[in-house]
Amino acid sequence: MSTDQEYRYIGKGISRLDGLEKVTGSAQFVHDMAFPGMLYGKTVKSPHACARIVSIDISEAEKMPGVCAVLVGRELPYKVGIYMIDKDILAKGVARYQGEPVVAVAARSELAAEEACAKVKIVWEELPAVLDPREGLALAAPLVHPELASYSYMKGVFQPQPGTNISHHQKIRKGDAEKAIDQAEIVWKTQFYNPPVQHVAMETHTCIAHALPGSQARIWTSAQSPFTVRNLFSACFGIPHQNIRVHVPYVGGGFGGKAGIHLEPLAYLLSHKAGGRPVKLTMTREEEFGTIPSRQGLYSQFTTGATRDGKIVSLIATYIWDAGAYADYGVNVGRAASYSGAGPYEVPNCRIDSLVVYTNKVFGTAYRGFGHLEVLWGIERNMDIGARQLGLDPVEFRRRNVLRPGAKTITGETISEHTGRVDLCLEKVAEEIGWSGIQTEEERAQARDSGKLRGKGVALLHKAPAMPVFTSSAALLKFNENGSVDLLTSITDYGQGTYTALAQCAAEELKMPIERIHVPWESDTALTPFDWQTVASRGAFMGCKAVMAAARDALQQIKETAAQILRAPVGELVCRDEAVFVAHRPEERLSYREVVMGYSYANGNSIGGPVIGRGHYIAQGLTHLDLETGQGLPALDWTYGAHGVEIEVDLETGEITVLNLATALDVGQVLNAQSLRGQIIGGVVQGLGSALLEEFRFSPQGRLLNAGFVDYKIPTSKDLPRKMSQHMILTEQLDGPYGARGAAEHPMISIPGAIGNALCDALGIDFFELPLNAERVWLGIQRQRSVLQNTLPRAIMLPQAIKLPQTVHLDRGGG
Amino acid sequence: MLHEIPLYTISVEVNERTYTEKVPAQMTLLQFLRERLCLTGAKEGCGVGECGACTVLLNGKAVDACLVLAVEADQASVRTVEGEARDGELTLLQRAFIEHGAVQCGFCTSGMLLSAQSLLEKNPHPDQEEIVEAISGNLCRCTGYVQILEAIEAVALGREEGG
């Protein structure tokens, strides 16, 4: 383990670099930007889940005052998509979800654009919709994308199944799962459901696009990944990369929802059609819910086998993702969640089938945790249910199965001492909540008289970044005349504190005060160096690695110049306190300022030159997963963790109060104590939203009913646990910067599982569906009452609502 | 529908400067501040009073600027986040927000600051419950609120130094 003492900046609670601009209101978000002559875009959206566009009449809209451009889908011979190129910029022929943009208008004011939209006449013919992915798997189901076979997609990674609604089928095969189940001493089955939810970044999606002469485009966008926007934009329109310039200033939250490309192509086309005036396209909060992608829903099903003494021998899991109308990141969520799809446990035999299924709903994308919150809801509840079947304490059951050094993951990776210690996380949270085992029925009966029952639960988590094997970052350290440094990166800091961590890293490596490191708050694909994407908790990890390399490069340049001046070999020079000197004669020193712009001798001869440190990092050693078995090395770093909670349940109303919530993460090393704590608390509270409150509600016709804060509630300052604590385990990641691992997504994963387990401890009732809102808990209590009254044996209740189809055609077609 | 959009002359004091402007009736105070005066510190997170990102002080009271018409602010005084720091000197609250890690993406920050500021001006030493209540109309998706509450508490307890 590394000790903090070695570092001047790493591990300290350095306050954010951007704090000043943000507390004074001067930080500019795209939301705040406007250009001379700028127009405003608005869209007409499909009112139906699935419908054929019979006709569109825009003649009146075009005549409205202030209108400069009206666009319809049939004019646009383009398709976009990140892994699967399946989406029209405006619906063409059919609209595949309610909320899908069909017509777009650019006008001189938002009001004019909206009034023009109101004049568009569309004749629809409603078509049968796929609203449940399980039904979408049936042979007779309507096809959301009958043209699936014709789409291009990332080959060798994804496996769409033409003729079905499956956009990707991820398989994991380790050992012989079926045989091991047949031979297992104890077998249990469970199934679970997560509804689709939204990211709810406070800044909705917004962008300004400017179509310039000569096929040039400039884009300012509230996005996480400027280079991904540029790359997909280029692919969509066939405009060469160098002609496209993407700017990302301050971003008001992303959480994965701004990872890819969204409004930019449409804004660009409007600008183009309006004669090259810049066009701003901003989602209202309602559109943010109903038009912009969300987190997809999941039906999960587990068959688990174990020995009588509590060793898991086999796990068969099926994940059916409610991906919505387009693939976007959803296919990769279905892939990435599968290779974590057995939880942080050693499972000798495993079979996972993860099916990403198109439905006629708002589509899914990346969301903090990238599928892991969803699968771990089931996995961690399944562990507690299994422990009960085995007569074991759930903590003890986990202890016997967690991944330890020497164990093999389900994709065949061998865990080492440096991979991280989930067992320590488990022990820590168990201690923090005073875990003393599941309550007995007698204990519950006693508590029941008071009307409020308490329960405790734990849940483990793990996640590695989900990213292509070639993922890379770059950084430039550009010295200024006074010896200060501009740090250039295209990682986006939309609140995580990455830039502050990078500045800490640069200051540490360059041996200079952090006050002299400046990170300009705008990424610009023309000026800042390439970075793949800011997603997957990889920003600080890979960004710091690139900064460290850039610092080495800069110091080498400084030393090379200094070596000539000091007439000493480069190898004898050291840098400290913004100066370079000969190791054994510190008094012979040159300040950085004297060297970084070049050095002039007394006679005027000059040497050296502006120092620009250049560094990059590319993910090491990752492999593609075998398409048939899922075997391979998908993970840059695994971050393990655990939550322990104590809750109180109001038996009469079903309301849950979280009394205590302890989180332990094996982060390897703390880069910035203050932002890490902020990431954990923020993630935990977001996880509580998923656990207790948040879900999309659809009408039977597939219309989203709660597209707004009135009926989609997220936690407020009044909805916090009474107590929260955060605990760091520091098992050095050998190739991590200072031994650190990513930790931004992890805090929200497994919050639902921990709460669900505590709820079961309190009530003796299993819940299988999220969110655990008061009414659902109350219903569970009601059901149990009737079960008790009929004196049925208390078995695991499989809720009626979530039956999987009898025949899931897993291996149909393709593959 | 109206054929001619009538305009109304309003005179509003914003951060101690008086502006006299002609505005249409449907323009909200939020639009007026952001689009007319280019004071973009107040944000629109929902436009319907649910999120508090647009919070400003209207005659000293925290309000959602998205639910106030600009014409209603005639003869009123308005404070926005841009007017809080004086001569480059941050308020105690602004400083506490930075020091306590109360800011992540920053989109909710100006609204949070003004809600907290109005509490502290009315009640310089609020208890925890009052602090929680004061920012309960300001949604923040990033921080989980704890560090924001800690920053406000530090000022309330006089732990944040003046000067």
Added chain:
Amino acid sequence: MIRPFKYSKPRFLREALEALEKENTRALAGGSDLLVEMREGKSQPEHIVDVKAIPELSCFSIGKDGITIGGQLSLNELADSKELGQTCPILGDAVRTVATPQVRNRATLVGNLCTASPAADMAPPLFVLNAAVVVASKAGEQRIPIQRFFQGPKKNCLTPGQLVLRVEIPPCSSGRGVFMKKSRVQGHDLATINVAGWANPQDGSLRICIGACGPTPVLLTGSDELYQRAVSRDELLDGLAMLAQDQIAPIDDLRASAAYRRHLVTVFLGRMVRILFPEEGGTSRAS
């Protein structure tokens, strides 16, 4: 986006009443309902009459003959009034559950009633306090009992040209009230259900009103007799629960199912009765 409209802010009641006679004209108080409706395109008035400069709507008095709250009084002005808090705590209790601090700085009590949402949080306390709404038109003033004011979901009894001046609450020194609200989160939310109860041991009256369980708030009929007859708290409670289940008509919506609402009503009636009559068995009117 809010569509264009004409705005006026009359300083004389007469002017306002005249303006309100015109078609498609709406009064504007705090705007927290009206501006949201307009933004969402649910209403598109051509004229807006801002009532915040009309002197007749600014009254606020608390005295022996009752409480008067004018149409300009914001919810937070009520919450901040110590006198009101002492005289009639149930009102402050209800106010503090409405919306957010920012909204309460603008939203008015009268506006809350005028919107006539079945879930309006200020309605149940005013129902049990036997409040009346004073309405002006060119023909003069009219005092309308609050129960009659609520006509249906989002429907009050006003006709064009009418304006609410104030709410009047009869003296409430002899009695005790409770307000309770259940919503989905601890933070701001509309009521899943809300209930208010008022017991006056002196005249033997017990008034109970339940919101968000029917087209309008439901003032239970028959609660007085129950109160007078019941020999124990439990008996009273059982009786009230039965009355309530008979008289409410909740629906399934996004906030809750009808069944859950029915259940909550029983739960909250129980909690309320236990507060109103803290002693076991004692519904005694002498206490």
